[in-house]
Amino acid sequence: MPVPILMPALSPTMEEGTLAKWMVKPGDQVGPGDVLCEIETDKATMEVEAVDEGTIGKLIVDEGAEGVKVNAPIAVLLEEGEDESALDGFDAGSGGPAPKDDAPEADEEPEKEAKPKAQPQAKDDEPAAETDDSDAEPDLPEGAETANVTLREALRDAMLEEMERDEVVFLMGEEVAEYQGAYKVSQGLLEKFGPRRVIDTPITEHGFAGIGVGAAFGGLKPIVEFMTFNFAMQAIDHIINSAAKTLYMSGGQMGCPIVFRGPNGAAARVGAQHSQDYAPWYASVPGLKVVAPYDAMSAKALLKAAIRDPNPVIFLENEVLYGRTWDVATDPEFVLPIGKAKVVRPGKDVTLVGYSITVGKALEAAEKLAEEGIDAEVIDLRSLRPLDSATIVRSVQKTNRCVTVEEAWPTCGIGAELSARIMEEAFDWLDAPVKRVSGVDVPMPYAANLEKLALPQSDHIVAAAKAVCYSE
Amino acid sequence: MARTPQTRTTRSRKTPAKSAAKSTASKQPDVSKEDLLELYREMLLIRRFEEKAGQMYGMGLIGGFCHLYIGQEAVVVGIQAALTGNDKVITSYRDHGHMLACGMESNGVMAELTGRAGGYSKGKGGSMHMFSRQKNFYGGHGIVGAQVPLGTGLAFAEKYKGSDALSVAYFGDGSANQGQVYEAFNMAALWKLPVIYVIENNQYAMGTSVARSSAQPELAKRGESFGIPGVQVDGMDVLAVKAAAAEAVAYVRSGKGPMILEMKTYRYRGHSMSDPAKYRSKEEVNKMRAERDPIERVRQMLLEKLEATEDELKAIDKDVKAIVSDAAEFAQNSPEPEASELYTDVLVEV
Numbered sequence: 118m119p120v121p122i123l124m125p126a127l128s129p130t131m132e133e134g135t136l137a138k139w140m141v142k143p144g145d146q147v148g149p150g151d152v153l154c155e156i157e158t159d160k161a162t163m164e165v166e167a168v169d170e171g172t173i174g175k176l177i178v179d180e181g182a183e184g185v186k187v188n189a190p191i192a193v194l195l196e197e198g199e200d201e202s203a204l205d206g207f208d209a210g211s212g213g214p215a216p217k218d219d220a221p222e223a224d225e226e227p228e229k230e231a232k233p234k235a236q237p238q239a240k241d242d243e244p245a246a247e248t249d250d251s252d253a254e255p256d257l258p259e260g261a262e263t264a265n266v267t268l269r270e271a272l273r274d275a276m277l278e279e280m281e282r283d284e285v286v287f288l289m290g291e292e293v294a295e296y297q298g299a300y301k302v303s304q305g306l307l308e309k310f311g312p313r314r315v316i317d318t319p320i321t322e323h324g325f326a327g328i329g330v331g332a333a334f335g336g337l338k339p340i341v342e343f344m345t346f347n348f349a350m351q352a353i354d355h356i357i358n359s360a361a362k363t364l365y366m367s368g369g370q371m372g373c374p375i376v377f378r379g380p381n382g383a384a385a386r387v388g389a390q391h392s393q394d395y396a397p398w399y400a401s402v403p404g405l406k407v408v409a410p411y412d413a414m415s416a417k418a419l420l421k422a423a424i425r426d427p428n429p430v431i432f433l434e435n436e437v438l439y440g441r442t443w444d445v446a447t448d449p450e451f452v453l454p455i456g457k458a459k460v461v462r463p464g465k466d467v468t469l470v471g472y473s474i475t476v477g478k479a480l481e482a483a484e485k486l487a488e489e490g491i492d493a494e495v496i497d498l499r500s501l502r503p504l505d506s507a508t509i510v511r512s513v514q515k516t517n518r519c520v521t522v523e524e525a526w527p528t529c530g531i532g533a534e535l536s537a538r539i540m541e542e543a544f545d546w547l548d549a550p551v552k553r554v555s556g557v558d559v560p561m562p563y564a565a566n567l568e569k570l571a572l573p574q575s576d577h578i579v580a581a582a583k584a585v586c587y588s589e
Numbered sequence: 590m591a592r593t594p595q596t597r598t599t600r601s602r603k604t605p606a607k608s609a610a611k612s613t614a615s616k617q618p619d620v621s622k623e624d625l626l627e628l629y630r631e632m633l634l635i636r637r638f639e640e641k642a643g644q645m646y647g648m649g650l651i652g653g654f655c656h657l658y659i660g661q662e663a664v665v666v667g668i669q670a671a672l673t674g675n676d677k678v679i680t681s682y683r684d685h686g687h688m689l690a691c692g693m694e695s696n697g698v699m700a701e702l703t704g705r706a707g708g709y710s711k712g713k714g715g716s717m718h719m720f721s722r723q724k725n726f727y728g729g730h731g732i733v734g735a736q737v738p739l740g741t742g743l744a745f746a747e748k749y750k751g752s753d754a755l756s757v758a759y760f761g762d763g764s765a766n767q768g769q770v771y772e773a774f775n776m777a778a779l780w781k782l783p784v785i786y787v788i789e790n791n792q793y794a795m796g797t798s799v800a801r802s803s804a805q806p807e808l809a810k811r812g813e814s815f816g817i818p819g820v821q822v823d824g825m826d827v828l829a830v831k832a833a834a835a836e837a838v839a840y841v842r843s844g845k846g847p848m849i850l851e852m853k854t855y856r857y858r859g860h861s862m863s864d865p866a867k868y869r870s871k872e873e874v875n876k877m878r879a880e881r882d883p884i885e886r887v888r889q890m891l892l893e894k895l896e897a898t899e900d901e902l903k904a905i906d907k908d909v910k911a912i913v914s915d916a917a918e919f920a921q922n923s924p925e926p927e928a929s930e931l932y933t934d935v936l937v938e939v
Contacts, residue, residue: 285749285750287749313749318776319772319775319776319779321772321775321776323738323768323769323772324738324741324769324772324773324775324776325738325772325776326738327735327737327738327739327741327742327769327772327773328738328739328741328742328745328773328776329742330738330739330742331679331727331738331739331740331741331742331743331744331745331746332742332743332745332746332749333742334727334739334742334743334746335677335727335742335743335745335746335747335756336746336750337745337746337749337750354732354735355735355738355739358731358732358735359730359732359735359739363718363720363728364934364935364936364937365713365934365935366710366713366714366718366720366728366729367709367710367714367718367719367720367728367934368708368709368710368711368712368713368714368934369711369933369934369937370710370720370721370722371720371722371727371728372937403935404935404936406936426939427937427939428936428937428939
């Protein structure tokens, strides 16, 4: 039986890639370790090696094909004694070849994510919305120029523009320079700014976080990248005791203009020590600002705001979203305010509040709810400290129901804080208790099925929304 | 350092460490009378200030933790004498002496100890958390060892800006066992940062002697694996400290990277005011005071070798005493911070 060779995943979150180059042709004998082809993602280029011995029977995916899904067959290997005739009628597998002319299909998801943003803002029947509805206005002025880029590129562009703008801004962290970023967020920055301003550190979070804070005390504006926020726990003493508290302890003398940034929250299949949402931890600390954007537009504009801010800012990114694309403002002076939430989908029946990746889940849930006649409003918190209570309260005054969504654990989480604030500030407007959808109260499991169960999915949000609407 | 003082039943009989640097006591000192009088004055100011702080703590005017520098005065006075105005200084929570040596006003320091609006941090920092950007004093840090990466970061900033200033990070023998110190050593050596690490080895980390806490008790050697040179210095001899500091300053300023100075010193008082001092004998402390006191040593040198008169020294004593009583008075009369100060300085307003 011929053996299909499948498109491999190069990282825990890779969904598709480009088949850059074939290194073999039909008829070639290959053995384990022989390089078959080169695969490219937006993060990296990797060689794919043969695992089995045999003869290349057929190449299914052409060189240069983009958007080839992980696990799609890319070639067929003939085993010993087989020849081309064995290919007749052979079905390479359920994944099916990804035809090269069908590449747009791979972009389906980002497109779907972006759709709700484009919806017109229907305000006709919103009684409470007449006070201040700036949270529902579009971020960009009409006709502003945009470019369709990945979140990864948007973050890089934010750093690049701010480093061009201000000589004392520099980037330090593990693999930010020569490796171009562990997740390729700092791609090209070393080349542009040189090793004085793009600095590879040893693997020593506590030390380089402290050096970063000291450099900020000394008049620089460091961007400290944590490969992930899981590793920032090594450095949390400097983030909190040194960066956040010193201004207060010095009676206002010792400002600390620093950004700590990196991916936060669950990636995919990396287990408990690499999958935690630290947002509630940092959001509880006076002296810090905490930002956790969803889309690339706000991520770029908020990272720029964070770099310009004279205070320590925790900037929480999401690895799963790095490769997704959005329309992003190209104007280098387009900056969004920290501490302002955004109504990303107006609705009248129930408010869904999320941040980072859960905004996408909430938007998905809103689509499903719409099919059942429930008109959900979705709010992207964007900032977790300061937390924009006003926008939430305004929404709840309109919908009278609220579901919070986060990847973090439920106890003392962002949802717990939101519930308390809504109770304190909008109790009389509530028609149902606030419901929290969160990560499950366990360390993250590795098994695919358990991991899925541990994270908030759009169906959980739908169920919670229906529960607070007393529907069914 | 918010740690509960521990009571220990074992008594250390460890004798004070021998000086590794040349003693300056016996020969004619290589210093002018004028300069030595100034060093004497600075050390005396710290001594009298700390004695007053101790007294005020006893009267309940100073709260919380209060770590006195008495006995260690020669270290900071000797080092600071070798620095220039732009050099940055950072230290631990035993910081009153460093602030005075950096030229900060005793009034502002004492008023911070009493938690008053006239304090350097408007009363919001306390004994362990004081700063003066103007005097290039960057704290005052309460987490053991944290000032070492922070001070390394100050050096990073100077190098980045292309200035020729350096940074001095003071820390104790206790901090010397913190992991982050070695993370900082590694990067400072790797990037050749202009930082002098001054280890104030007063021989006890709270109540635990160096011998009981350190596999390598010669702390000057702690940078060896990073290629950071280290020198052991008699930290009770202000001239030896100043000479060693001058060499370190020249080395570091020339761009060769960091250097370690281990100061063998001794604190006469407890770790903090609540120290029961069960871990060392009274005889050990008394012997040190009687034989090695850094201020008495300079006093003798001034009288015997530099023709200073008792009257000259008395005038300094009187002057210092007046500064300290002014500070005490200021610190008691300065108002408490306004209640509205509770909410200020959390963030820099944008």
